[in-house]
Amino acid sequence: MPEKFLKPYDPAATEGRLYGEWEKSGLFNPDECVRRGAARADAPAYSIVLPPPNVTGRLHMGHALMLAIEDIFVRYKRMRGFRTLWVPGTDHAAIATQAVVEKQIKKDEDKSRHDLGREEFVRRVEAFAEESHGTIVSQLKTMGASLDWSREAFTLDDARSRAVRTVFKRMYDAGLVYRGHRIVNWDPKGQTTISDDEVVYEERPAKLYTFRYANDFPISVATTRPETKVGDVAVAVHPDDARYRDFVGKEYDAVFCDVPIRLKIVADAAVDPSFGTGAVGVTPAHSQTDWDIADRHGLSHQNIVISEYAKMTVPGRLNGMKTAAARGAVVEWLKREGLLEKEEDIRQNVATAERTGGIIEPLPKLQWFVDVNREVPGRGASLKELMLEPVRSKKIAIIPDHFEKTYVHWIENLRDWCVSRQIWYGHRIPVWYRGEEIQVGVEPKEVGWTQDEDTLDTWFSSGLWTFSTLGWPDDAGDLKTYHPTDLLETGYDILFFWVARMILMTEFALGTIPFRTVYLHGLVRDAQGRKMSKSLGNNLDPVDIAAKFGADAARMALVVGNTPGTDTRISEDKVKGYKHFANKLWNIARFILENADDADAAVPLSEADVAHRAALDALTREVTADIDGYRVYLAAEKLYHYAWHELADNIIEESKPVLQGADAAAKASRRALLARLFDRTLRLLHPFMPFVTEEIWQSLPAKDADYLMVARWPVVE
């Protein structure tokens, strides 16, 4: 028996070495598995693409959970003989990464990106991304993820850039990507547009002011943003509102806080007669709703009174003031003029930018959009409909299935997707202009063309991930073999951001689904159920945890009892429990090596031993069905329970007198049984705890594969 079994199991001395051995063996690569006879050349394929972590820093516990679940499926399928591919990669995460570097440069050098210039700034971001990439790769390996590194991808590398340009060009030619002057979510802090999904609403206290535009103006209106009223072009009332019916269609002139305005009274069903005075000042350039009202009544959209820097751009006293200051100034003026009628405290949802926290300023801008309602040529359906169909028809199954409703509900409310961003890091929009001319896709050879300054929303490139990583637009081997992928495993919090976009992009570019099953895991919270965050300081670093207790223990702690779609809690104590379990396996191994290392598998089993074997057969069937049914949380728990409380507590204990007794046949049978049960247990546990099981396996005297990783999963008929 190897010396190491005389001491407790030491994950730190084992895990890194074993990962290196696995990697060197090449067996994470399905082609190599075929070459080495670990998978048949005609075996069915099984594929997962790793949701690419952002190159913004380090992995968190959510990543660790994702890796644990995906690696369980990948290792299980590999042991079942599938040509199993798990593609690694990272995401350039445009805004997020740029923001990190901008902050860093501001802090270190007190410079903005404009001080550095586009070229130099992008170089800095790339250097940061490179460094961050290295950290992330080593963290992925620490967790034991059996990824095929020969196929690693990055959302901003050359192959992925080619895919992005190709999709953009095809969408443009199909009329599905268009440039339009529309109201967008402008983030004055990040100086860029963002999509509707990147807006987060925060409830804050606010004041609702009721006022008149002028003394002779007949209607009072209520607003939380008096400073925007210099941009009003109309007052809207509900068509059935008897109070205002006589005024509809009339126009009034006023000078509002030095700004001359002309207001038309319009009737629109979007107005809620019970809110405020039942009359709304319409500011088309600075509110989506008002923009829509203006559309319906043929009013001007172009009365812009706020700049990209959230400053007033009007004649008179307000000019150049920040919106917050202008608000005060307008209220002052209203009071002085006797126009302010009421001031009340209310709670208001304020739109903020997810990444920068800046308050969103809706502004009309010339941007690129993906049209989700226009018919896709040759498909007889819009992108929206193409996103709905595979989920409704169950071609894509979402686990847990109640998220299918959430998904459908979201798609039905979807608006056109603004894909252009005014940031520098990312895929530059593949469009060139020369005067009135425009060229899309490939840079023109002639002089005089200039490329669009903007970059694409990061989700545009990650939306292509399942097929851009497999060689598309070339219709070559990997794409044919591994696409559509089998499983997409990710957090429910990015169902809309990412999962929906992948379905959109894949339906458009390939006319098929990107994956057959979506498994959504929940958030990983701390022991008190709080979200992990920097400000609370309650973050657990998966690499620290793995160093302290072993990656196997971390994986088990994250997986056991963690049902899909439900948040889970993690604490060091919980992980510690599974470190003890790894040690328990270690000691079982010691017992087996001491007592059954010379077991003869051919010996006939006694009646009692046959029963033990049958019980494990039953468990094997259950665990297999659980994994196939995506109940890994149950499979893990059952195996834990079997190894500890059945194999160790009962079977080994009752074996002691037998092994020391005089009945030679019973002894031989028991030795064969123990060797057999333990061999089986290691195989079943391997996807969950790959390191300790592999380490023990390699010390077993009789084994049918060099690596447990590619040993056969036990199939019981």
Next chain:
RNA sequence: GCGCUCUUAGCUCAGUCGGUUAGAGCGUUCGCUUCACACGCGAAAGGUCGCAGGUUCGAAUCCUGCAGAGCGCACCA
């Protein structure tokens, strides 16, 4: 406003979509230098399954209502 989820032992959660006596981990109590393991072993206590109805031979599980917690979307003048 529309929609979704949750409420089971002191704590954290399962309960594979109706079937003996409702399970696990942690915690608690008691006892163990038992020759695989103190990162351990043995034993024990602990639950009107949120509340009220209904369906059923049978309900933690299905239906209705109520209460509490959380989440998503929309609105937010």
